[in-house]
Amino acid sequence: MDTYNELEIICSSCTILKDVPMKEHTTMKVGGKADLMIIPDSISSIQKIIAFLSTTNIPYLVIGNGSNLIFHDTGYNGVIVKIGTPLSDIEVFDDIIIAEAGASLAHVANTALEHSLTGLEFASGIPGSMGGAVYMNAGAYDGEMKQVVIETLCLDNEGNLITLKNDEHNFSYRHSRIQDDNLTCLQVKMKLEKGEKHKIQTRMNELNARRRKKQPLNYPSAGSIFKRPPGTYAGMLVDNCGLRGTKIGGAQVSDKHCGFIVNTGNATAEDIISLIKYVQETVYKNSGIWLELEVKIIGGC
């Protein structure tokens, strides 16, 4: 029996797709096809899917909104487990929000606003899912997931459920234990504070206006390509090398924000990856600093 049929038996109510163009599931809008994609509709179905894929040694990758991912043009030989809309419930109990991993950060931040809860304003413009945000310890404007997460419900790669308390996540800059232990994040419990709705709304508007002013939001991208090096800024180092606006094929160092590489319309993953390497090498020659990737590049071997 092939993997598609096995997955159908494991979860007949899940959406299962073949030969899926990953450019349609990532904000960079590049990348070849994944053999299979399954979109689970319950925590118990994810448990069974991950246990099956692990024990049969079928390569798999859990994704959320694809806003921090670049897939090679050759695609992905394996199964993409996309945690999205069917797992996006959000519940509010006083100052606690419990969100499933597929809920979008923007939706969760807006729910906090509706309930006059403060603490998630920083997240309202980050285009990721809750699962991806905890995995990355996503953050902006002095806020990060570490500050609001109380605990998460995760799966290990044998399909066992585990609960991690905040300090068990080993959160640091754009890093969490979920990366090290190859866990799947299913649900996130956050504690916020009671606030004033108009102040929360004003802060969100302010931060989103800053984003629109500084970031090339009119082009496909994966946000900041590089992590912030200690004591300086990636965008500044790139700009200092005269790389603003540099193009390879359809990939371009944004002329609005040099920490972003944008797809000007017809970029291939190869264009994007070649430009990333060119920027890393040029910055290294110029400053002695090697820019580490914030985005994850998938496939290609």
Ligand SMILES: Cc1cc2nc3c(=O)[nH]c(=O)nc-3n(C[C@H](O)[C@H](O)[C@H](O)COP(=O)(O)OP(=O)(O)OC[C@H]3O[C@@H](n4cnc5c(N)ncnc54)[C@H](O)[C@@H]3O)c2cc1C
């Ligand atoms: C325009 C733009 C602006 C951005 N601004 C910011 C910003 O201000 N701050 C910031 O931190 N980031 C920013 N990002 C990057 C990105 O939005 C974040 O990293 C986000 O948290 C990724 O979430 P995602 O659901 O899209 O994850 P994906 O891109 O789908 O996946 C990212 C990684 O997380 C893993 N993953 C995803 N879901 C799960 C899960 N449920 N369980 C386990 N692993 C999982 C994937 O395997 C992958 O390794 C920006 C991106 C764009 C395009």
